[in-house]
Amino acid sequence: MIALTAVSIAVLFSSCGKIPQAEIDAANAAIEAANTAGASVYVAEDFAALQDSMRAVNENVEAQNGKLFKNFDAVKAQLAVVSQMAADTKAKTETRKEEVKQEVAALQAEVATLVASNNELIAQAPKGKEGAAALEAIKGDNGLIETSLTEVSDLVAAENFMAALDKAKAAKEKGDAINAELSEVIAKYAKNKKR
């Protein structure tokens, strides 16, 4: 009877009193995965909350470590929550990242269309010396947008979507301005030609 009680107590202490290292490692790995996915960039507040939660768990681990009769059951439950939080944060990061990626892709397509449309307008524009005079500078401008578009592609390839987004937005703004300017030049020329 005494032996049985001793074994039971031993089992009880061995199950509750051991640091849940596997769970801690899993939670840290999940946090690192979220970070690698870009959580600190795309969902910075969520990532900060996640790191704070993990720190709180580590404090609880040490609090139990300092006790004579350790019980990590609560810690394990917290670790499960943190791991889930990390997985959610990673998923949220990927969703946000995908949204930004899609936004960049949409802008890239829009700017590419704009560049093509601008090139078409340049082709339609008055030929001869008057055309050259009007369009030489604009052609250069359109070339800059094309260069910018290549830089956006490089940033996308490097998964730097936020920087790519700024660049793509800037390229679109400039592309729109060129388009408007070209249309104005051509309209003015066409109006004069009718006379």
Place this chain on the structure above:
Amino acid sequence: MRRLKRGVVWGFWLIVFIAVVTVFAIYKRPQPPVAELKVAREALHEAQKANADRYAREAYSSASNAYDSAMRYWAIENERFFLFRNYSKVDFWIAQAIENSLKAGELSGQRVALSDNKLKEGLAKLERQANLYECHYKHMPLPASVIKAHNKGVLKLSEAKFSWQNKRFDEAEGHLAQAESLLNSSNVKAEKIVREWFGAHGNWQKQVQQAIQMSKGGKKVILVDKLAHTSKVYQSGKVIRSFDVELGMNWMGDKQHKGDKATPEGIYRITQKKDGARTKFYRAMLLNYPNDDDRARFAAAKRNGSLPVRADIGGLIEIHGLGGKGVDWTDGCIALSNDDIDVLYRIVGVGTPVIIVGSVRSVDEILR
């Protein structure tokens, strides 16, 4: 028996004493600073929320390291027998973590506010600079390198604006610095070119006065202001008609030689009027370019080597129709819309003086 009884009593009191001492020791054992550590962690979290890890990196890093040190010393103390634990080092690092976190949060807030303000002002300033270029220099035939620098600057400025709007201040500052360098360079170079051209302004002013003077006897005089892109007809010292004009693609500066696409500057007169099949520009009035001054200047330029020996001075500078395109497109002629050339063709004749100046207004008035 009495000795045994005394022994039991002593034993009892000894156990009681040990028990009391043990309970007292447990009760008075050093306690880990759990609540303080929580405060440190929360302070660190607040600093992180204030973007201190980005905008006050050093201070945040110190705070984070201090917190980690506190945790490490707590773990070390936990290895000791509970009665011999000493949390003074943990306390020290907690205090450091709290202090540095507060500092980092504050610093980050200040830097963000400063950066936000700096960017706001910088963007507004550079937008003004870009607008200044658009207003004064955009339609000038400037070197390709100046135009390219301006256009690149405008793109960078736009990037800076979007980074700023997305609250990515450090990147916005980087873009803004690049935009500033490009826009400054293009504006400075453009202004230098314009001011150099305006070196002849004194002469232009005299020619303008001459034009007005010449018209005072009732004679019609045409005064072309290249910068303003206008052609005014003076009679009796007053402007009787004004037309918009388009010039040579490279209109800024005096004409040097054939093919430079510059519109000449100087005092000319109409030598011939053409219409119908005699011109491909609807209606035209030929000027006596090159005049004696042009020839002398051209010869001097050849002599001093600034023009090649085989260079041609050119000719066939006209005031003609087919203008109104909104761009400077001629090889050096002055183009008016067909409606305007009809009027001008009707009111002036062969021999009418045509005075072409760079600008009536001074450079300071223009760039004000």
